[in-house]
Amino acid sequence: MIERRPVGTLLAHFTLIAGIVIVAFPIYYTFVASTRTIAEILAPPMPLWPGPHFLENYGQALFGGLGRIGGVDVSLLLANTTVVALAVAVGKIVISMLSAYAIVFFRFPLRMVFFWMIFITLMLPVEVRIMPTYKVMVDLGLIDTYAGLTVPLMASATATFLFRQFFLTIPDELVEAARIDGAGPWRFFKDILLPLSKTNIAALFVILFIYGWTQYLWPLLVTNSNDMNTIIIALRKMISFADAETEWHMVMVTTILALVPPVLVVVLMQRWFVKGLVDSEK
Template sequence: MIENRRWLDILTHAVLILGVAIVAFPVWVALVASTHPAGSFATGHMPLLPGGHGWDNYSTVLGSGMRGAGSEPLWRMLINSTIMAVLITAGKIAISLTSAYAIVWFRFPLRVVCFWLIFITLMLPVEVRILPTFKVVADFGLLNSWVGLTLPLIASATATFLFRQFFMTLPDELVEAARIDGAGPMKFFRDILLPLSRTNIAALSVILFIYGWVQYLWPTLVTTDPKFYTVVMGIKRMVAVAEADPQWNFVMAAVVLAMLPPVLVVIFMQRLFVKGLIETEK
């Protein structure tokens, strides 16, 4: 017999609503702050109701930018961040898929050792090897370039591990059936493995896009040309103005605009994202 505990339902919904409110409150504050003039923050009090300067703030940030603070127009930085995130996502997915495919489906000496060498790189993120990586990029003349921005961030041991684990769940009979039908290694990879990996690719793409979008340290080191500035760099430059108070209305407008692309990616990819995380049988 299942008991109907109404008080328990009320408690769980109250906890859920409280959690949503805690998460959403900073977003609401940023949204409200982006609709007020700069003078609204001179007293040190943050308004909690929308103002009437939202259109002016957003058009200024997107169009002309805060030239006095050394910031470029935000539309250019949004495009740069999008290009960087897409290149990193596509590169990580491509390399991880092919490396996991080679480790699982090909028989060659030391293939297990090769996998563990890839897996060990989880202990060496770019922040740990920042100096030698920067020196290599600088020696090859890749500063202020898309290759220098994205190539050191493309390799992903996590994605390789996840694809390997998924490929290991597929039966060997699948390969035998493909071989009987005359499918070679590339045809098997293209026509069988890629369609089966669709949900995994979608789930990882969301995570990797956000990973590329929020990068700050590496773009700051390898980029001195304003045409390669990313949106995270732009927000930091808006806040770190010299001999002046930050114009928080413009900063918050930039923050809200910077949140939109990752949010849209999560919304449009939500079904495949959840399916790729929870699906265990193909």
């Protein structure tokens, strides 16, 4: 029997509502600022309700170009960032699944040595590898290209480890049954492992998409042209040390637009994301 405690329930709801307000208010304030002019933003206190310049500000940002970043439209920045996030997420999942599949289901010399070499890279911070990687990108002529933005970020020891641990839970009887039915390595991977891994793939996709979307240091190094910037890099370039030189209404618009795609991915894939994290049926 569950004991009902009105005071405890009220306290829990109050704490939850307070937490939501604390987290959501800065986002709401940013949205309000994105619908007002720069003069209204710089003349405190700014009203806490949306202004009349929503369509004007968002239209200018998406299609009119921004002076602080060389006249580039935010729509192009969103496209660049989407390409990077999708390529990094899909690339990491594909490479990690194939790596884990080879390590678990194939017998070849030094396979565990190779696995631990992959795993040890988790102990190396990004800063240790970033200069040699940048030198390789320069030598290959991949600066200011989508390949330069995405390929160095695709390898993932974490995803390889997670897929390996999941593949180890596949019963040997299932593998033997597939062999008896004449399933080769590719068919076993495509028809059995992929369907069993879909919740894990969905959960990793959400995490890796956000990881790719929020990248800052690597895109900052590997892009020189404003046309190849991601939206995170553009946001930093839009902000000047002098308030008068910063188009704060455009900064707020760009910030809101930068939030929309990751939020949509999380909302649309929430069920699969949670299932992939907590589902114990393998």
